[in-house]
Amino acid sequence: MMNSGKIELSLIGIGTGNPQHLTLEAVAELNAVDLILIPNKGAGKDDLAGLRQEICARAISTPAPASGAELRTAPRPAPRIVEFDLPVRDPSITDYKARVDRWHDAIARIWLETIRANLPTGLARVGFLVWGDPSLYDSTMRIAERLKAVSDIRLKIFPGITSxxxxxxxxxxxxxxxxxxxxxxxxxxxxxxxxxxxxxxxxxxxxxxxxxxxxxxxxxxxxxxxxxxxxxxxxxxxxxxxxxxxxxxxxxxxxxxxxxxxxxxxxxxxxx
CATH class of the missing domain: 3.30.950.10 (Tetrapyrrole methylase, C-terminal domain)
Structure with a gap:
């Protein structure tokens, strides 16, 4: 499945990993997206992906079986959750800013490849869970901005509790x-x-x-x-x-x- 249509990318603040830190707005958005991307940082940091999975499990509602008149309207399916391997920074690049820029470029490419591989053509709503708040001490928005240059993406931000x-x-x-x-x-x-x-x-x-x-x-x-x-x-x-x-x-x-x-x-x- 290749997506070449419009994408709504929601960066959802999840606080410090405590499911109770999610705002009602964040919970609603998690239930509204089609795809949720979860980065896997590799061995030794599996807990980070696991915590995101736990937050999704607790926040996303399972559609109740339809009955009677409700049978005419199919319930919205739960979003698909896909993990992807996060690239590491290249230690051979000695300039700190250049090293981070190259790393962000690589992450943006993986995001786009994963989205296109896991969603059908047309309008797609994608969610990304961000520790704390996307606006503070986090580069997720900067990475997302890179996608705008190569795809039709609309960015939405849902603030969260900061560390x-x-x-x-x-x-x-x-x-x-x-x-x-x-x-x-x-x-x-x-x-x-x-x-x-x-x-x-x-x-x-x-x-x-x-x-x-x-x-x-x-x-x-x-x-x-x-x-x-x-x-x-x-x-x-x-x-x-x-x-x-x-x-x-x-x-x-x-x-x-x-x-x-x-x-x-x-x-x-x-x-x-």
Missing amino acids: IQALTAAHAVPLNEIGAPFTVPPGRQLRETGWPATADTVVIMLDGECSFQAIDPKGVEIWWSAYAGMENQISLSGPLEDVAQQIIATRAKARAEHGWIMDIYLLRKSRI
Whole structure:
């Protein structure tokens, strides 16, 4: 089956992997699409595809058998769910941006090939489950934009709970001080240029290098969570100089046990 018609691609925020984080709008869209794409990141990260499958199983309604007058209208079939292998970044490309761009190009090609192979010609509605919210610290929209250049695609976004919200909820701490800004830089920036001069509060996501080690810990508080909002959530907090090593050890142990880890932390400088 080759699809060469119009495609509606819905990027659906699913929160941090907790099925209860889905909005009613997200649930409705999951039930309305024809095809759901689920990336498989390979051995050791099977849980990520499994969690998406679990969310689909819990959110998608099974059509009830028709009877009487309902027999004249066939129930809408459940969407088809297809897993695909996600390509890896080419380590031979040393320029970070170029390496990511090449990787996104490869992912976009696989998306389009998978859609065309699994849907009939004509209008097709495709859903893609995005961790957190598609607008924050995620490149799914950027990858989807690449498809517009080669296919008739309409992009729809369904927002979700972010890992920042899950983190602050887990620790019952506000995201920023009264009247004060916060910033969300990559961990790499914290290592290379230090603490941003424009904010007292910094939020770092998916930081495999534990970049908080690169800053002066005096007067800095940290709130850290792994698997924020999920059943296996782990949370630690306190003065950075007191808990940094505990966080590093806990993170390494959790990653070894699960084969993957998604973590996030908030750093705040004391104003005193």
